[in-house]
Amino acid sequence: MKRRSFVANTALAAAAFSFIPSRNLMAKEVKKVRMAIIGTGLRGQAHLENALRRNDVDVVAICDIDQRMLGMASDLIRKSGKPMPRVFDGDPYAYRKLLELKNIDTVLIVTPWEWHTAMIVDSLQAGIKYVATEVMLGITLEDHWTVVREAEKHRAHVTMLENACYFRDVLAILNMVRQGEFGEIVHLQAGYQHDLRGVKFNNGVDPYDSGVEFGPKGFSEARWRTEHSVHRNGDLYPTHGLGPVATMIDINHGNRFLSLNSFASKSRGLHDYIVKKGGANHPNAKVRFKLGDIVTTHLKCANGETILLQHDTNLPRPYSLGYRVQGTNGIWMQVNKGIYIEGKSAKHHEWDDQQAWLDKFDHPLWKRWANKENENAAGHGGIDFFVLHGLIEAIKRGVSPAMDVYDAAAWSAVTPISEKSIELGYETVEFPDFTNGQWMYRKPKFALNDEY
Numbered sequence: 001m002k003r004r005s006f007v008a009n010t011a012l013a014a015a016a017f018s019f020i021p022s023r024n025l026m027a028k029e030v031k032k033v034r035m036a037i038i039g040t041g042l043r044g045q046a047h048l049e050n051a052l053r054r055n056d057v058d059v060v061a062i063c064d065i066d067q068r069m070l071g072m073a074s075d076l077i078r079k080s081g082k083p084m085p086r087v088f089d090g091d092p093y094a095y096r097k098l099l100e101l102k103n104i105d106t107v108l109i110v111t112p113w114e115w116h117t118a119m120i121v122d123s124l125q126a127g128i129k130y131v132a133t134e135v136m137l138g139i140t141l142e143d144h145w146t147v148v149r150e151a152e153k154h155r156a157h158v159t160m161l162e163n164a165c166y167f168r169d170v171l172a173i174l175n176m177v178r179q180g181e182f183g184e185i186v187h188l189q190a191g192y193q194h195d196l197r198g199v200k201f202n203n204g205v206d207p208y209d210s211g212v213e214f215g216p217k218g219f220s221e222a223r224w225r226t227e228h229s230v231h232r233n234g235d236l237y238p239t240h241g242l243g244p245v246a247t248m249i250d251i252n253h254g255n256r257f258l259s260l261n262s263f264a265s266k267s268r269g270l271h272d273y274i275v276k277k278g279g280a281n282h283p284n285a286k287v288r289f290k291l292g293d294i295v296t297t298h299l300k301c302a303n304g305e306t307i308l309l310q311h312d313t314n315l316p317r318p319y320s321l322g323y324r325v326q327g328t329n330g331i332w333m334q335v336n337k338g339i340y341i342e343g344k345s346a347k348h349h350e351w352d353d354q355q356a357w358l359d360k361f362d363h364p365l366w367k368r369w370a371n372k373e374n375e376n377a378a379g380h381g382g383i384d385f386f387v388l389h390g391l392i393e394a395i396k397r398g399v400s401p402a403m404d405v406y407d408a409a410a411w412s413a414v415t416p417i418s419e420k421s422i423e424l425g426y427e428t429v430e431f432p433d434f435t436n437g438q439w440m441y442r443k444p445k446f447a448l449n450d451e452y
């Protein structure tokens with residue numbers, strides 16, 4: 001096909017494609033956002049605390065199946081002095097009763113991964129126009145397609161609460177990328193590099209150095225997350241690493257992931273931890289964990305960039321998402337806190353300490369909103385404020401959240417696709433285009449100014 005007719009045909013196809021409106025023209029300006037939260041575990045409580053601090057949010061309903069977690073959430077509400085919301089509990093589908101309420105502007109889904117797709121879809125079908133889920137979107141690739149199709153069908157917004165996109169250093173680097181300091185971006189690196197052994201075997205007594213139990217005897221994520229390490233091998237948690245670098249190269253907004261492959265190392269860390277802490281005769285020492293300790297994924301992008309992504313949660317290590325951003329003019333490496341820009345850095349071939357650069361390019365969002373007086377620097381160094389703020393401000397304006405369902409699907413689908421690659425003997429697997437060609441026309445919308 002000739003280039004001109006190809007472009008014309010794709011433009012027509014794009015126009016015909018049913019799309020979620022980025023602005024709801026009928027929307028009244030909302031002053032107070034009525035929020036429901038499904039899942040009041042440790043993460044749900046962090047969102048709850050931030051929501052209770054805002055005077056533009058009313059928490060109208062909460063739901064959980066665990067009385068201990070509901071009790072902790074209720075304590076937070078009492079302490080805030082705000083009215084107690086409706087509470088739904090008792091069985092795993094109690095959340096459907098919550099979704100029957102007619103006064104919900106947004107629902108936050110903060111439950112184990114295996115519940116996300118069902119809860120998102122039920123929320124959309126209940127008519128909720130802003131559905132926000134904690135990372136991830138689902139388990140299988142089909143889950144991801146289901147969420148995208150349902151969001152389109154209901155012309156509603158689904159956003160994934162990817163707080164890592166709001167780290168102060170990440171946003172300053174995004175600012176530098178957009179101002180061309182690194183030249184043309186060529187390669188990026190990131191990962192979820194977080195020793196989760198204490199979390200995977202948390203017995204609820206001493207959160208980060210407790211037992212070697214999981215499943216029903218575990219507390220919080222040990223109840224459910226550890227099972228994923230038993231049965232799955234892939235990058236099980238890509239989005240804290242991938243989301244930030246994806247925004248820097250406009251994935252789904254002029255660029256897209258084309259393909260990936262993943263390699264998994266042997267699995268030793270979790271077994272070793274159980275033996276060291278619980279002894280070789282502990283029943284859990286017999287569990288065979290399928291998840292490789294280090295899973296390394298390579299992605300290729302339509303505009304030519306490569307991304308190297310790592311999942312590293314089973315071995316002793318300090319926390320680091322390990323971002324690296326490299327272009328034709330220079331490089332940022334988060335691990336050594338260094339930036340080098342050719343012709344601008346102090347010394348030839350030597351790292352500048354990153355701080356002066358980060359201060360100079362501090363993102364307008366942080367400049368405007370980060371101050372101790374209004375307690376905005378809440379949670380994970382402030383990023384939890386921003387991720388909720390982004391959602392609430394989008395609802396108040398009746399517009400699409402900056403991270404939409406296509407972003408959520410692309411970032412989170414790395415998991416099932418990496419599992420497939422490993423299963424196929426580390427084959428390179430094609431990446432689906434959830435936008436159906438729209439990625440070519442969609443304009444970047446994440447963190448464009450100081451508003452949200």
Ligand SMILES: NC(=O)c1ccc[n+]([C@@H]2O[C@H](COP(=O)([O-])OP(=O)(O)OC[C@H]3O[C@@H](n4cnc5c(N)ncnc54)[C@H](O)[C@@H]3O)[C@@H](O)[C@H]2O)c1
Binds near residue numbers: 038069093110161220
């Ligand atoms: N963005 C971040 O920084 C961050 C940090 C931690 C966790 N998370 C994500 O948040 C989500 C929740 O993690 P968490 O650490 O709060 O786990 P958690 O186990 O502490 O909380 C999950 C809660 O969901 C409840 N639940 C389970 N099934 C339910 C159902 N059918 N109906 C109602 N409630 C149900 C559980 O009882 C529990 O209280 C996960 O997706 C996790 O990956 C994100």
